[in-house]
Amino acid sequence: MEMPQLGRSIRARRHAIKKTLVQVATETGLTAGFISQLERGQTSPSITSLVVIAKALGVAIGDLIKQPAQLRPDTYRSQRQPYSVASGRVKYERLSTVFPGSQVHSVKFTMPSGYKSEMVSHEGDEMIFVLSGQIGYTVGKDSYVLNVGDSLHFDANIPHSIESLPHENEVAEVIWVGTVALFDGPQSPLSEEQEQLLRGTEFF
8 A cells, every 4th residue: 555545544544433643643652743744645654653553543454554465384585575564665574474373473674774763662572683784773761773683672562663774785674573463364263275384384
């Protein structure tokens, strides 16, 4: 979903449930100004911000953005499909699947130098591991500079943001793992196709 269309969808849903910008901002931990810019197509959200927005609007994240399906427990670099949120600057590669009872979601982020996300908070744990480049992370009042091979694990209820710091690589790549539900998954028993794909693995 492109940025203007995403913004219109968010505004239409907010109006339909009769919530103000301030109410959505309060529920998401984002600013009313950021949500207003998003609705007008002037900015794009990070994927974790989109999750909390969807929750505040009472919709599934899949109603706001189309993400690649991942039925299998294994992924391969040459086969993963990079995507972005509303033509945003960050490219995502989905690493995790979803099955009944699963709690962990995982994504590879590729961020251009100079990118900085909005501050967001959400339930659960969050951990990142740096693959390339240099990133800055703000968690509450604490700031971290992380290089290749460094990691950070924290309580995601604390407001946080990520930044791709200037680096000769011009991009930063990180593995993000968290318990907030980035991907819609089965809420009922597995389909026959999913069961066949998972049979014989540690998930089944």
